[in-house]
Amino acid sequence: MTKSEQTRQLVADVALRMFREIGFAKTTMRAIAGEAGISVGNAYYYFASKDDLVHELYLQVQAEHAAKAAEELHDSGDLSARLKTVLHAGLDVMAPYHRFGADFVATAIRPTSPVNPFAAGSTTAREASLSIFRAAVDGAKPAAPKKLRADLPELLWLYYMGITLFWVYDTSEGQQRTRRLVDGSVPLITRGLSLARIPGVGKILDDVLSLSRSVRS
Incomplete structure (x- = not known):
């Protein structure tokens, strides 16, 4: 890793730690630079704004989620069990950032935001x-x-x-309502999917898939 790459990683690590410890709103680029021991201009060289740092968080969370899910998934198991494992793993890695989840949504919801999950700039994290x-x-x-x-x-x-x-706005202890939503909704989804094998219902699902493809293209 080059010195430039090390500095960039340092800025990202400091920012993400400050997001967790003091929250998104109180974390400024100047404070990040001070904690990292570099000039404010240098911090802006690597990340043009806090939005770019949220994008870095998005990438890191996806990487941690992938690693945790891969560790916990097994070769066997029905879709319901595997889907619950994946979703709970995602909630686990997001947990330290819950306190500024609403700030993340406010940043990501803008169509032009670099962290909009549907934007071209988020392709790597989305994939x-x-x-x-x-x-x-x-x-x-x-x-x-x-x-x-x-x-x-x-x-x-x-x-x-x-x-x-739902998790972002879940104020229950440890976001347990979200955990219950996952555990309750996943079996409903997988039971619904099993209906695809029934000829009459399968035609309805074909129409649903056709609509889904048309709006995603």
Whole structure:
């Protein structure tokens, strides 16, 4: 790692630590620079704004989520169990940042934000997250219905986005309401997916998939 890369990583590490310890609003670029022992101008050289640092957090969280999910997933297991494992792993790695979750949403919700999860600038982090759900689907036994398999990881990722939004505003101790939502909704989803094998219902799911593809293209 070059000296420049080391300095960039130092700025990112200091910023993320300060986000966790004092919150997003109280963390300024000047304070980050001071903690890192560099000039404010140097800090801005690596990250143009706090939005860019939130993007760095987004990337780090996805990497930690992928590592934790891979460690906890096993080769066998039905989709319900694997999906719960993936979702709880995501909640685990996000937990230290809950105190500024609303700030993150306020930053990410802007269409032009570099951390908007649907924006081109978030492609790397989004693909990292999608790969987690692909692994959950691909390793499930019995396998997910064939007609759904290609679309399912992205649909589950969208569901995870909804879970994340619920988690942001969950004020229960340890965000246990979100945990209950995961444990209660995952079986409903997987039971619904099993209906794809029923001819009449399968046609309805075909229409749902067609609509989903049209709005994602």
